[in-house]
Amino acid sequence: MSTTVVNPSANRRDFLRTGLGLLVGLALPESSRVLAQGRGTVPAKPNAYIHIGADDSVTFIITKAEMGQGTVTSLSQLLAEELDCDWKKVRTEFAPVDPALYGMQGVFGSQSIRTCWTPLRQAGASARAMLIDAAAQKWNVDKAQLRTDTGFVVNPASGARFRYGSLSEAASVLPVPSGVPLKDPKQFKYIGKSVKRLDTRDKVNGKAKFGLDAVVPGMVFAVLARCPVFGGKVASFDATKAKAVPGVKSVVQVPNGVAVIGENTWAAMQGRKALEVKWDEGPVASVNSAGISKMFADYVQQQPGAVAKKTGDAEHALASAAKKVDAVYEAPFQSHSPMEPMNCTAVVRADSCEIWAPTQMQAGGRNAAAQITGLKPEQVKLNTLFMGGGFGRRGGVDYISEAVEIAKTMPGTPVKLTWSREDDMQHDLYRPASYVKFSGGVDAEGWPVALTAKVACPSFFGGRPGAVDSTAVEGIHTLEYTIPNIQVDWRKADPGIPTTFWRAVGYTQNTFFAEAFIDELAAAGGKDPVELRRRMLGNSPRLRAVLDKVAEKSNWGKPPAGRHQGVALVNNIGSFTAMVAEVSVDKGKLKVHRVVCAVDCGHIVNPAIITQQIESGIVYGLSASLKGAITIDKGRVQQGNFNTYEVLRIDEMPQIDVHIVETDNHPGGVGEASVPPLAPAVANAIFAATGKRLRRLPIRPEDLA
């Protein structure tokens, strides 16, 4: 079998044996390289994105992972556009994990389209140029005369056509050209179109393989008993009763607890119920939610905080404001609760380790396995499977580490570790609880002149001592309003509850705080909430444009009888989003009838996927605003399943109208765009309906009564 791959460097040829046909390698995407630099040096080796078979099949190598955000499809659109291939021939494969080849492999921060927009189009354009070169050589004509037409190279002068598949082998030995011009966006035929998702069919017939669906011959099934208190450890355990459960094969201690291994998952779960463990619960055992709230309040009261933003002299301006408003806002811990609980399958051998995982952090998972096993990262093979949701949770690799630890105790035997729903909810890495004390002032005409925000919350995003964790204040210190005097400061308060990124991260609580408080200032100054925001967005035309759009589309100021409107905005992940919620409150019962959203995410790749992602974020935001909260008692999470941590269901769905405002800007993200403004839009609408300010989430019936 002849196999060929082209090296991007014209003067250094490097053949990888991967299959018949053309495989185009290109330089590492710059953005990926930048992201990867914090994690070690990345050599400038070629990577590969496109394989064209002799049968005309086009396989795109997807270096990102798919958790529903549509990367498999939208990244393929970027490649197909410039390659000018037939969309019906497109297949995809997840790339192997290889940071040296592919840069930072992970999906977080709504980055995939933003970072791949240029490099993947360049990859497609280069491959197309090579196919044209190959045809020019075969026909012995000037390549400038040739065109492509959806999977063919054509010679307009003669009418002759070559299928891409008939050229791929010849093209594969040609040098990869650099600086191939990209298409004018006016010529796009795939980008900007709502092409159907490539993974839908397998997701409606049971064939799609999620992490939990890994089937490895000889596999055994594990569950892990973990200390219910964060930070606790095993003091001692007695496995006698667990081992007596039918179907239980063995019980082993690992760093995170005691694993029960069975011939199926249910047997392992029954074994775990019978297992007797004494825990050394540690210091977090005395922590509860009321205490955490008091801790935050005390910190705000007692500590000056690290300054995240200082413009003008806010304290002085507050003292001389015509009217002053003070308010305290709070948000709880939140669980990610993706539909697929955490899980991982692993096998450890003397000289290798293989992992099957649904993860947002492929390279991180591989590295964690290497560290645990003592193997080199390149001896660890991580297979990327579909994720049944991620929302930031799968950026952690704790479930991978646990599976590898268990597999390490039984070399050669593949182990599938499954987390129950309760494991998933009670051992999540949570969206941090947070607390902020605002003061704001308006002048004699009612326009805001001063704003201070004193924030206290946990930190998971590192930083030097004394420095500000940007995820703790983003959404407040990033406000684009032209308020002349602003001070935002932050106190790190760590009650010992593990936290991490949660869809839209700090904006999820801080945009609620800030946009609800801006509404308080509007009311204090007697201003219409849209007009006030509009007036203060002189320096942010993109935010003002989406505000105008949402005001128009929601018929702002003229809601249907009995309904009330609230507005909120956010600028995050390179996109600009405005939202109006339409609610009614009848005898203390809240109903969200309609949510109208306008989003400017620059150039658009797939409008249908964008609309779905915006709707998805609104539903995620509704669950967190109206339904669930994670609370702590005795160092344990009090919720365990969807009966105690409720989420939005189909009968509670509002009408959602999404309006995409396309602009000629670099693409922004969309996965996290619509979560932040949902809560403040609803809270502001409740104020319009009832005159009550909702200053804590989730919204409780007693707060409406």
Next chain:
Amino acid sequence: MAITFTLNGGKQTVDVNPQTPLLWVLRDTLGMTGTKFGCGMALCGACTVHVNGSAVRSCITPVSGIAGKTVTSIEGLSADTTHPVQQAWIEEDVPQCGYCQSGQLMAAASLLAKTAKPTDADIDEAMRGNICRCGTYSQIRRAIHRAAEIKGAKA
């Protein structure tokens, strides 16, 4: 203990603890992974299959209870992904992550088997037991209405 039932048109005999939920027999014993584990308490609907034509939550259904019965899982909903709900789901491009969709499809197929032209209220009632964290609810609603049309046209 050996238990025999019909799965997707073929006879299956499994030798497991009879208390084992059907979900884990399908997934772990038989390697049929289209049916998903979501909650283990019949709260989310991800594990929905049909037993003798009715939608049940396989995560709380002991396999002993299905001896002699007929089970259809997502893999057996149609031979070639052409059941009206599958066609409609493809037309509407419903799935995002897709994990809950096997259960959503099985619940929707069961609804349509009983109610040819479901109203929005019928859909709320039949589908409120199926959680989707990606929030595909409006696409699901549209797809069920569309599936009813497809099914009506075929009939």
